[in-house]
Structure formats: structure tokens, C-alpha cells
Amino acid sequence: MRSSTRASDSTDAAAALQPSRSRSAWWDALARLRRSRGAWVGVVILGLIVLSVLGAGVLSPQDPLAVDANDHFLPPGPKHLFGTDILGRDILSRVLFGGRLSLVTGLISVSFALLLGVPMGVLSGFYGGVTDRLIMRAVDLMLTFPGILLAIALMLAACDKPAIPKIAAPQREALEKAKGVDQVVQQNTEESEENPVQTA
Numbered sequence: 001m002r003s004s005t006r007a008s009d010s011t012d013a014a015a016a017l018q019p020s021r022s023r024s025a026w027w028d029a030l031a032r033l034r035r036s037r038g039a040w041v042g043v044v045i046l047g048l049i050v051l052s053v054l055g056a057g058v059l060s061p062q063d064p065l066a067v068d069a070n071d072h073f074l075p076p077g078p079k080h081l082f083g084t085d086i087l088g089r090d091i092l093s094r095v096l097f098g099g100r101l102s103l104v105t106g107l108i109s110v111s112f113a114l115l116l117g118v119p120m121g122v123l124s125g126f127y128g129g130v131t132d133r134l135i136m137r138a139v140d141l142m143l144t145f146p147g148i149l150l151a152i153a154l155m156l157a158a159c160d161k162p163a164i165p166k167i168a169a170p171q172r173e174a175l176e177k178a179k180g181v182d183q184v185v186q187q188n189t190e191e192s193e194e195n196p197v198q199t200a
Contacts, residue, residue, distance in 0.1 A: 053099035062090035
């Protein structure tokens with residue numbers, strides 16, 4: 001009697017862990033997010049960082065470009081919470097304003113990765129065979145191209161445009177992420193073909 005009860009309990013637990021076919025992948029992801037405390041902690045920390053970066057003009061205690069030779073290499077204190085650098089510039093202010101560039105770089109790289117990886121993954125997973133092999137070899141070819149050469153090529157093409165080197169970094173990062181996005185989308189597409197969603 002006890003063995004049958006344990007078997008039914010284990011079956012119910014396994015069924016609860018498996019995603020329902022009648023629900024979308026987004027719904028399952030949101031359900032897991034609601035149950036994960038660590039995920040919510042990460043969301044709160046990320047939100048605070050983004051808000052701090054976006055509000056750098058208000059939160060910054062000093063001008064990030066202001067130079068004071070008398071206050072160089074100061075330790076953290078009431079006036080400079082993160083201290084100062086070799087030129088006497090406030091490090092906290094520079095971190096807040098520098099975070100804007102990091103945020104933009106991340107958004108650009110993720111956007112390129114999605115624009116490249118999602119269509120390639122869908123085509124690769126849907127058609128498979130020769131199409132799959134061709135797309136995978138094209139992705140491998142893009143990833144073998146050194147990032148420094150890409151940056152030099154963009155600098156030479158831009159000539160006197162100093163903003164181009166900043167664009168090279170997110171493009172290289174996007175190419176590296178695109179392969180991961182491509183593989184995930186490909187796998188989900190193949191699974192969707194094998195197990196179509198059942199609607200009521």
C-alpha cells in the first residue's frame with residue numbers, strides 16, 4: 001500500500017516538473033521566475049544598477065571629468081565615496097556615467113544577436129539537413145574572424161570617425177552570442193515540430 005502511494009506521489013511530482021503542452025514557453029518561464037527567489041534578487045539588483053546608470057546625472061556627486069591634482073589617489077571617504085583616480089577625478093561619478101556606455105553596448109550586442117540568431121535558428125531547425133549544416137558553418141566562419149581585425153577594418157573604413165571603435169566591441173560580442181541564440185532557437189523549433197502544441 002505504501003509503495004503504491006509513493007509511486008503515485010513520485011509520478012505526480014514528475015508530472016508537475018514537466019511543462020504543460022497547452023501552455024506557451026513564455027508562460028512556463030514566468031512561472032519558474034515567480035517561484036525562484038534567486039531570480040527575483042537578480043532582477044532587483046539589475047534594476048537598481050540600471051536605474052543608477054540612467055540617473056547618473058542626478059546621483060553623481062561630482063563632475064566625472066573634473067580634474068583636481070590636489071585630490072589624486074584619495075581613499076574612499078564622505079566627499080568621494082569610491083575615492084579618486086590619478087587625476088583627482090571622482091571614481092563613483094565615472095562609474096555611473098561609464099555604466100551608460102556599458103548598458104548601450106550590452107543592448108546593441110543582444111539586439112544584433114537576436115536579429116542574427118533567431119532567424120538562423122528557425123531556418124536551421126525547421127529545414128534541417130543541408131540548410132542546417134550551411135548555417136552552422138556560416139556561424140562558425142563568423143566566430144573565427146578575430147575581433148581585433150574587425151575593429152581595425154571598421155576604423156579604416158570610418159577614417160576620421162572616432163565613434164566606430166566603440167561599435168566594434170558590441171558587434172563582436174553579438175556574433176559570439178548569435179551562435180548560442182541560434183542553437184537554442186534551432187532546438188526549440190525541432191521540439192515544436194516533434195511535439196506540436198495542443199490547444200483546447
